[in-house]
Amino acid sequence: MTPPSKARVVIIGGGVVGCSVAYHLTKKGWTDVVLLERKQLTSGTTWHAAGLIAQLRATENMTRLAKYSQELYGNLEAETEVATGFRRCGSITVALTEERKEEIFRQASMARAFGVQVEEITPDEVKSRYGHLNTDGVVAGVYLPLDGQGDPANIALALAKGARMGGAKVMERVKVTGLQKSGRRVTGVEWQSAAGNGTIECDHVVNCGGMWGHELGRMAGVNVPLHACEHFYIVTDSVPGLTHLPVLRVPDECAYYKEDAGKILLGAFEPNAKPWGMNGISDDFEFDQLPEDFDHFEPILEAAVNRLPLLAETGIHTFFNGPESFTPDDAYHLGLSPEMDNVWVAAGFNSIGIQSAGGAGMALSEWMDTGEKPFDLGDVDISRMQPFQGNRHYLFERSKETLGLLYADHFPYRQKATARGVRRTPLHEHLKAQGAVFGELAGWERANWFADEGQEREYRYTWKRQNWFDNAAREHLAVREDVGIYDMSSFGKIRVEGPDAEAFLNYVGGGDYSVPDGKIVYTQLLNDRGGIEADVTVTRLSETAYLVVTPAATRLADETWLRRHVGDHRVVITDVTAGEAVLAVMGPKSRELLQKVSPNDFSNIVNPFGTAREIEIGMGLARAHRVTYVGELGWEIYVSSDMAAHVFETLHEAGKELNAKLCGMHMMDSCRIEKGFRHFGHDITCEDHVLEAGLGFAVKRDKPSFIGRDAVLRKREAGLEKRLVQFRLTDAEPLLYHAEPILRDGNVVGFLSSGNYGHTLGGAVGLGYVPCPGESVEQLLSSSYEIEVAGVRVKADASLKPLYDPKSERVKV
Structure with a gap:
């Protein structure tokens, strides 16, 4: 069969995720759907997946998607008559340390909040449910009775059949060789097969390319950061009398165990992974295995033989090594790409593709059909990825770590150890010299806390008070009682300028931006449901120019939202984040400190709260914004990057007489939560209504027209x-x-x-x-x-x- 010349959507990639997207789009009534698979369905990574289907994920919405996958797979067999092998066998996770016990018990509490059935169990109760387990060293366990497992390849084939039943064309051995583009849209997909070649005109493209997703993204002009790693497991010979067992996870030994057809599958997420495919993936790759590396797997197996003694008495039927793709933060990529207006992504599933595919396909198809996210997908939204994260060397280095992090202790504040130091503020070396201990966000190295003289400059992780707790407490109290100085340069800065800048912002944002020059407006960008797409401050710089300041992690997403709503407004939108450093000076003595280093007047009369003005500082020039995220008197000092070091030195030296203390991001977060200030992505998201978030004061509903106005009025009326x-x-x-x-x-x-x-x-x-x-x-x-x-x-x-x-x-x- 030859591909058609036109389609509403072309899905590239025939793994379980691509098949799920096709299936769900047909459920939405999209009949003009084409899925192209370069070889045979499931032949990339789906065919060798372990098929574990858990319910609980790290957030409510990711859990919602995983639970949906389970329900879907349970019903899919009846719909398509393709056996999916899905069964609810339950799962047990055991802890071998007190730290891991607290982690899994916290996860159990979270599961209850998310509506997932869960039970904390003792070592004896673990043994009663998994009799083959050696419980020496086991301190506790958690049991989820509704977790399951399934046949990965058949789940994908069932989804593909369901898509065909809905009118989709699912085509194998058709390779995508190029994409035709016009502006910010793909207009055609070029293909090649044994029957010839051609082009499919299309309205949408979905990149479901799995470990090929990065290169497919480059073909489309889209950043899809992921890298393949080798993933190992063994399958034993048949074990006489082995009955159905729950899935067993022993994360402290990097291992999981799955009973399947009377055999045991032992898989591993080892701490130091082996990246693969640095020079590209062979055109011939199809159901391929990678070379065995028993030495690499041996430490996992040695611990497993002790943990599950029957392994010592059972032969190994299969030693398997196959590639899987991993992303820089261990979360998959889903959604509309920031760079293009009709290129969608569903790739990089970090070894949880089977349990995620059903929900991901549902969510993406809903988004494509309505043009709006069905609920908050910030954890996986492709727009969270920064452009530099597509760098191949960066991905190679980071992927060594991310595979193992799946089973590492998920301590709060845990920092990535690899691929660090890429983005540094102009003050990085100054802060480092003063004892800064850095964390990383969106690639930015940010001073999270400051070590005392002689104190080790690194994190010691625990679920209790970590080694920096007292340091952050002192920084916190300095801001409350004296004055603190901290670096906010990583926060996003977007200039919106042009003759229609005021009208554009009044349309796209909930605040009132018809204000005098120098006025700062705290505001939200809303969607049509009244949900919060961005939480920002907007400063009017001149008649035709504004500065929008965003969280560091959402700068690209916020800029993309602005660009997609420009319409006919005559504005230019520019990311200027790296052009200015920002030093926050906060606390009761902040005015006194600034008056020591600047001839300008910082009084309430001249510089009231919510205003910005140009100042002299030291021997340089800057702009002082009187705002706060810590709930104290203070200013954010914006200074061009070339003068940032001088301004820092000036403030730091003058501050010594006032007990000024250098502070980090941990201080900022503890101060802001005391003041009840919201954190975007956690407290406020696109599905949280601005009025229910307690931010109605920032919405000027008397404006005649702005995105979300009707939803705000409806909520105000309904309660x-x-x-x-x-x-x-x-x-x-x-x-x-x-x-x-x-x-x-x-x-x-x-x-x-x-x-x-x-x-x-x-x-x-x-x-x-x-x-x-x-x-x-x-x-x-x-x-x-x-x-x-x-x-x-x-x-x-x-x-x-x-x-x-x-x-x-x-x-x-």
């Missing part, structure tokens, strides 16, 4: 279904991170969207949404609240107003 509430634990010892369940009068009603320690408030603080349809504020706050931490319920105070400085008197002093 709130939920509210974002701030909590403080009454016990000063437990720590909060995120996703801990919220209990209202003894019942789980939600989970924390973010958490940190409130050093001024004297306990851990969290934010989280509580359902309250038709309730008054008094009714909401009259209840008794608890937060579940690793299975233990801890009493909490609840408030809708900031627990710290509720009237913002310290900010405006």
Whole structure:
């Protein structure tokens, strides 16, 4: 069969993900769907997947997608008459250390908040469910009864058949050789097969190329950062009398075990992975295996023989080594590419493609069909990837680590160890010399905390108080009581300028940008549902120019959102992040410090809160923005990169007389949560309504027309279904991170969207949404609240107003 000359969408790649996208698009009524597979369906990585299908993921929406996959695979066989091998066998994860025990118990608490059945079990209970296991050293386990497993290849083939039943053309041995482009759109897909070659005109392209996804992306002018690594497992000979067993994970030994047809499959996610395919993938690759490397696998096997003694008595039937693709952050890529307006991506599934494919295909098809994300997909949205992350050397170095991180301890604040130092602010070396300990976000090296003299300059991870806890506490108190200085240069800076800049921003944002020069507007960019697509500050620089400041991680996504809504407005949008450094000077003595180094007037009369003005500082020039993310009097000093070092030296030297302290990002987060300031991506997302997030004050609904206005008016009329509430634990010892369940009068009603320690408030603080349809504020706050931490319920105070400085008197002093 020859490919058609036209199609509504061409899906490139016939693994389980491509087949799922095709299947779900036909369910949406898309009949003009073409899937092209270079060789045979499943012949890349799907065919050799282990087929583990778990429910619980790290966030609510990723869990939602995984649960959907399970339900889909359970029903797919009846629909298509293709056996998927899906069965709910359950799964057990065991901990061999107290740290891992806390991790899996925290995950169990999170599972309850997400509606996943889960049970914490003792070593004896582990043994009763998995009799072959040597429980020496096992301290605890977690059992998920509804987890399952399936036949990866047949799941893909069932999806492909379902797609064909819906009218899709699924075509094998058709290789994509090129993409024709016009501006920001792909207009045609060039193909080649034994029957000849041709071009398919199309409205959309979906890159489901798996480990070929990176190169396919380059063909489309799209950044798809991923790299293949070798992935090892063995399959034993048949074990007499072996009955159905749950999937077993022993992450402390980097191993998982799956019973299949009377055999045991032992797989590994070893700490130091082996990248593969650095020189490209052979055109002949099809159902290929990679060379054995028993020496590499031997430490895993040695521990496994001790953990599962039957392995010592059973022969090895298969030693398998096959490639799988991994991304820089171990999250897959999904969504509309930032660089093109009709190129979609579903690739880089980090060994969880089978359990993710059903949900990913559903979510992407919904997005393609309606033009809007069905819910928050920020964890996997392709727009989170920075352009430099497509660099081949970077991907090679990072992939050595990411495979192993799947089973490493998932400690809070854990930093990647590989591919570091790519993006540095102009102040990096100055901060390093003063004891900065850096973390990485979006490639940026950011000072997270400052070590004392003689203290080791590295993280010591634990679920309890980490080695920097007291350092961050001192930085926190410096900002509250004296003055702190910290580097915010990594935050995104986007210039919007042109004759229609004011009108454009008034259309795309919820705030009022018809303000005088120098006025700063805290604002959100909303979608048509009133959800928050971006949380930014907008400073009017002149009649025709504004500066939009965004979180570092979402700069590209926010810029893309702006560009996609320009329409006929005469504006130019430019990323100027690297052009200016930003030094935050925050605390009760911040005005005094600035007056020591600048002749300008920083009084409330001349420079009130929410305004920016040009200043002299030291021997340089800068722009002082009077805003704060820590809840104190303070300024963000914007200075061109060439003068940044001088300004830092000037402030640092002058600050010594005022007990000024260099501070890091951990301080900023603990201060902001005390003040109840929202964190985009956690507390506020595209599916959180701006009014329910408590940010209605930032929306000027009297404007005649802006994106989301109707949704804001409807919600205001109908009333709130939920509210974002701030909590403080009454016990000063437990720590909060995120996703801990919220209990209202003894019942789980939600989970924390973010958490940190409130050093001024004297306990851990969290934010989280509580359902309250038709309730008054008094009714909401009259209840008794608890937060579940690793299975233990801890009493909490609840408030809708900031627990710290509720009237913002310290900010405006």
